[in-house]
Amino acid sequence: MDIDTALVVGATGNVGAEVVRALVELGVPAVRALSRRGAPVDGATAVTGDLGDRASVADAWRGVDAVFLPAGHPDPPGLLADMRAAGVRRVVLLSTGAVVGGDLDNAVTRFNVVSEAAVRDAELAWTVLRPSGFMSNALGWAPLTGVVREPFADVGVAVIDPADIGAVAARALTDPGLAGRSLRLTGPEVSLPADRLAVLADLLGRDLRLEPEPDDAARARMSGTMPERYVDAFFRFFRGGEYDDGHVTSVVPDLLGRPARTFREWAEVHLDAFRAETVRP
Numbered sequence: 512m513d514i515d516t517a518l519v520v521g522a523t524g525n526v527g528a529e530v531v532r533a534l535v536e537l538g539v540p541a542v543r544a545l546s547r548r549g550a551p552v553d554g555a556t557a558v559t560g561d562l563g564d565r566a567s568v569a570d571a572w573r574g575v576d577a578v579f580l581p582a583g584h585p586d587p588p589g590l591l592a593d594m595r596a597a598g599v600r601r602v603v604l605l606s607t608g609a610v611v612g613g614d615l616d617n618a619v620t621r622f623n624v625v626s627e628a629a630v631r632d633a634e635l636a637w638t639v640l641r642p643s644g645f646m647s648n649a650l651g652w653a654p655l656t657g658v659v660r661e662p663f664a665d666v667g668v669a670v671i672d673p674a675d676i677g678a679v680a681a682r683a684l685t686d687p688g689l690a691g692r693s694l695r696l697t698g699p700e701v702s703l704p705a706d707r708l709a710v711l712a713d714l715l716g717r718d719l720r721l722e723p724e725p726d727d728a729a730r731a732r733m734s735g736t737m738p739e740r741y742v743d744a745f746f747r748f749f750r751g752g753e754y755d756d757g758h759v760t761s762v763v764p765d766l767l768g769r770p771a772r773t774f775r776e777w778a779e780v781h782l783d784a785f786r787a788e789t790v791r792p
């Protein structure tokens with residue numbers, strides 16, 4: 512290991528918390544956990560800052576050797592210039608598998624491609640992570656008590672455990688051998704949402720059923736929670752055929768020397784999140 516201090520942006524999130532955990536396990540001497548709320552994260556020093564406000568994070572990069580950075584914040588070149596000026600040597604970018612063969616007219620693809628390009632141009636050592644859909648997206652079903660309505664229910668995805676992304680990220684943050692690589696990370700198998708719900712039903716001992724959400728209903732619901740260009744992006748991915756997230760790569764097992772974690776393994780760790788406070792018999 513050739514670093515003393517790593518900073519994880521988004522350290523309280525599904526992926527960021529796993530990056531912190533993996534860095535601590537690897538024995539990185541100092542880990543900093545940055546988020547807007549600056550909430551505490553075990554094993555790390557909490558730092559408050561908003562990547563949407565470049566000035567609010569300018570001091571955060573000082574004394575940091577390596578940064579874990581999710582894609583999509585405004586002005587990636589400016590943020591990366593500040594990191595470099597502050598002495599940061601290495602950055603690991605969380606992008607998405609959707610950039611592979613993706614179309615720049617697609618808003619989600621675009622913000623990831625823009626961040627990737629900025630990282631490659633920043634004169635820092637870089638590694639780009641391009642994961643498949645996250646197993647933690649199932650947390651949107653919690654609490655689980657009966658019927659789940661799910662959009663794109665017929666689309667198989669090789670979902671990945673954020674813990675595997677965290678383990679690969681920690682490796683890339685501490686190992687110069689992964690510099691200059693764009694890694695397409697996936698879980699170990701392709702599954703449908705109903706397959707994943709069946710695993711949760713089995714572990715919880717509950718009768719759960721998945722009801723596919725019709726496309727027009729999904730579009731109307733999603734439009735209430737995100738800008739139209741992102742709704743369009745997801746429809747282009749999963750109805751327009753712009754994103755094939757239904758294949759498995761061997762990158763996670765090749766790098767970690769163990770199989771990628773299954774949805775069942777992820778669910779066993781996170782099962783409490785799906786239990787309702789009070790469940791009617």
Ligand SMILES: NC(=O)c1ccc[n+]([C@@H]2O[C@H](COP(=O)([O-])OP(=O)(O)OC[C@H]3O[C@@H](n4cnc5c(N)ncnc54)[C@H](OP(=O)(O)O)[C@@H]3O)[C@@H](O)[C@H]2O)c1
Nearest residue numbers: 521522523524525526527546547548561562563607644645
């Ligand atoms: N879900 C998927 O299937 C998928 C697939 C590929 C890529 N991705 C990408 O992966 C990213 C991370 O996903 P996740 O599930 O780990 O997200 P998450 O659980 O929502 O966590 C987001 C983290 O970022 C922090 N944050 C948000 N805005 C920030 C800002 N402006 N400045 C500083 N910190 C900020 C949040 O804390 P505060 O709220 O306190 O700031 C939190 O720690 C997503 O943004 C997405 O683009 C997702």
